[in-house]
Amino acid sequence: MKGRLEGISVRSVACVVPRKIFRIAELAPEFPIREIQKIIDNSGIEQVHIADERTTTSDLCERAALKLFRETGISGTEMDGLVFVSQTPDYILPATSHILQSKLGIPGEAFTVDINQGCCGYIYALFIAALLVSSGCCNRVLAMVGDTISKLTGPKDRSVRALMGDCGSATIIEKGDKSISFCFSGDGSRYRSLIVPAGGSRNPYSPESSSPSCGENGNWRSGTDLYMDGLEIMKFALNDVVEFVAATLEEQKIPREKIGLYVFHQANRFIVETLAKLLGLPLGNVPVEVTDVGNTSSASIPLALVRTLGKNRGKDHPRDLTNTMLIGFGVGLSCGTAITDLSETVFLEMEEYP
Amino acid sequence: MDKAFIDKIAEICEVKSQSIELDTPLSTLQNWDSMATVAFVVFVKTQYDINLSGMALRKANTVRDLWTNVQEKMEGAETGERKA
Numbered sequence: 001m002k003g004r005l006e007g008i009s010v011r012s013v014a015c016v017v018p019r020k021i022f023r024i025a026e027l028a029p030e031f032p033i034r035e036i037q038k039i040i041d042n043s044g045i046e047q048v049h050i051a052d053e054r055t056t057t058s059d060l061c062e063r064a065a066l067k068l069f070r071e072t073g074i075s076g077t078e079m080d081g082l083v084f085v086s087q088t089p090d091y092i093l094p095a096t097s098h099i100l101q102s103k104l105g106i107p108g109e110a111f112t113v114d115i116n117q118g119c120c121g122y123i124y125a126l127f128i129a130a131l132l133v134s135s136g137c138c139n140r141v142l143a144m145v146g147d148t149i150s151k152l153t154g155p156k157d158r159s160v161r162a163l164m165g166d167c168g169s170a171t172i173i174e175k176g177d178k179s180i181s182f183c184f185s186g187d188g189s190r191y192r193s194l195i196v197p198a199g200g201s202r203n204p205y206s207p208e209s210s211s212p213s214c215g216e217n218g219n220w221r222s223g224t225d226l227y228m229d230g231l232e233i234m235k236f237a238l239n240d241v242v243e244f245v246a247a248t249l250e251e252q253k254i255p256r257e258k259i260g261l262y263v264f265h266q267a268n269r270f271i272v273e274t275l276a277k278l279l280g281l282p283l284g285n286v287p288v289e290v291t292d293v294g295n296t297s298s299a300s301i302p303l304a305l306v307r308t309l310g311k312n313r314g315k316d317h318p319r320d321l322t323n324t325m326l327i328g329f330g331v332g333l334s335c336g337t338a339i340t341d342l343s344e345t346v347f348l349e350m351e352e353y354p
Numbered sequence: 355m356d357k358a359f360i361d362k363i364a365e366i367c368e369v370k371s372q373s374i375e376l377d378t379p380l381s382t383l384q385n386w387d388s389m390a391t392v393a394f395v396v397f398v399k400t401q402y403d404i405n406l407s408g409m410a411l412r413k414a415n416t417v418r419d420l421w422t423n424v425q426e427k428m429e430g431a432e433t434g435e436r437k438a
Contacts, residue, residue: 038389159388217388231408234392238399274396 002183002251005134009176010126012072012346015169015303016063017049017293019352022150024048024162031158031218039162044269048165048294050150055353057088058096060168061144063353065104068170071348074140076105081132081141082112085121085298087196087331088148089114100144111138118194119265119330120184121145121298122169123338126326127182129173140174147297152196154212154221160228163268165294169302180340183248186332187240193232194331198223233330237271241329242278248337249279259339260320261308262286264327266293266300285319301326309347321345359424362397363417366390376418398424404431 024046027036040046051060061084069075082104084097095114100106111132117124122145129141146168153160198209209223221227249256262281264272269288276286289304296303309319321342329335364371367385380386391411398404404427414420 042389042393230388231392231395231411234395235405235408238396239405270396274400277400 002181002248004179004181005130006179007175007177008130008133008180009174009178010180010340010342010345011074011172011174011176012068012348013169013171013302013305014064014067014071014348014351015167015299015306016060016067016351016353017165017167017296017303018051018055018060018148019354020050020052021047022050022161027158027162030156036158036162039158042268042270043163043290044288045163045290045294047292048150048163049167049352051148051166055148056090057086057146057148057166057168058084058090058100058144060148060166060353061086061146061170062100062103062168063351064146064168064170065100065142065144067348067351068142068172069104072172072346074172076142077107079104079106079140079142080110081129081138082106082110083115083125083128083132083141083143084113085115085117085125085143085145086147087116087118087121087297088151089116104142106142117331117334118147118297119267119300120328120332120334120336121147122301123182123184123326123328123336125171126173126180126338127184127336129171130180130182133173133175140172143171143173145169145171145302146299149226149297152224152226154219154225156212156220157225159217159219159230160226163295164226165296167293167296167299167303169299171302178341180338181252182336182338183244183251184334184336185240185244186334187236188332190232190236190333193229193236193333194227196224196226233267234271236333237267237275237329238278240333241275241327241335244329244335245275245279245327245337252339254323254339256281259323259325260285261324261342262327263301263304263308263324265329266290266304267295267330297330301328303350305342306347306350309342310349311347358401359421360417362401363394363420366393366397374417376416376421378417379415380417380420381415394420402428404428
């Protein structure tokens with residue numbers, strides 16, 4: 001699918017990470033230190049923030065929304081739409097967006113919706129929010145996107161524990177004079193390469209499905225833990241994502257150098273740099289923000305935005321944001337891009353909670 | 355054989371190039387692990403613009419098998435079958 005929506009503006013973006021830190025080197029007693037160091041060297045990830053037992057994704061997103069309200073002077077009562085994108089909702093039902101609507105003082109008349117998406121989730125959130133505004137159904141939509149994947153990783157599974165961090169984000173999309181172009185693509189036949197196999201209806205939760213066993217490469221995980229086929233995901237990035245982004249750029253008829261900032265899903269440094277290289281993008285326009293936050297799944301694009309452009313960072317390196325490209329890819333498997341003008345968007349500094 | 359090819363496998367496995375020959379079994383290379391295969395896939399994509407299948411990689415027993423895979427794909431590319 002591809003399309004262009006008019007009459008919108010991305011007003012402001014905020015991100016909140018849990019205060020608790022997990023240093024990747026702490027995996028060392030379980031695995032050889034040399035091997036852990038090699039992972040760190042490749043991924044560029046030294047530490048991640050992980051939620052404590054009581055903190056959920058919606059708590060982080062709520063904090064991010066409250067920060068937005070505080071700093072923009074807009075209140076929940078001025079929202080008429082709420083989009084929540086996550087793979088780690090509070091409950092199987094009801095939808096978390098209902099709970100957030102009430103907590104944030106958003107009127108009951110507002111349209112609220114949950115979407116189950118991961119690394120591409122921010123693009124989905126922007127698309128639904130922009131659709132609601134562009135169509136005239138809503139004036140101002142709060143898009144909250146985040147994940148606490150640490151709750152889904154086996155404690156002795158370095159294939160995901162060495163990469164995944166938690167984060168919640170909030171973005172206000174409202175009526176404005178900007179346009180935003182979207183492209184989406186997916187391949188559901190490869191859904192097994194990134195999956196939590198048990199705990200849903202297909203393979204229900206059971207004592208067996210939740211007890212860990214030693215899988216390939218000495219990683220321990222249970223059916224209710226996240227499984228990632230690293231090689232398949234890398235091939236998806238190298239082949240499908242590269243082709244998709246190249247085709248999107250060609251179609252939009254925007255020369256590569258006209259895009260001032262390319263924000264990829266921050267899978268890890270190796271993947272983002274390889275994508276930039278294969279696509280022939282100027283490395284200076286492709287931020288990599290993983291060292292102390294890791295791969296934060298659906299929140300990685302807004303987190304990279306605030307870390308690259310947040311209050312005290314943007315000044316030193318002024319960038320032309322009139323054409324900014326956001327690129328999500330991952331679970332599904334799915335791919336999505338958004339190109340829009342973020343030159344008037346306010347990016348707030350990342351905050352920790354509690 | 356492309357020297358860059360052997361050099362890269364040596365680099366990925368953190369051994370000297372001289373210690374690797376065509377018939378070196380991959381199982382004897384201590385660091386030929388899942389991360390190494392990912393690095394290898396990225397290398398052949400960036401160096402030769404080739405997409406290797408996971409199956410071909412799993413079936414490879416020696417350095418020669420890896421090189422044969424790459425060569426077959428390169429010949430395929432010349433005859434316009436790169437996307438196979």
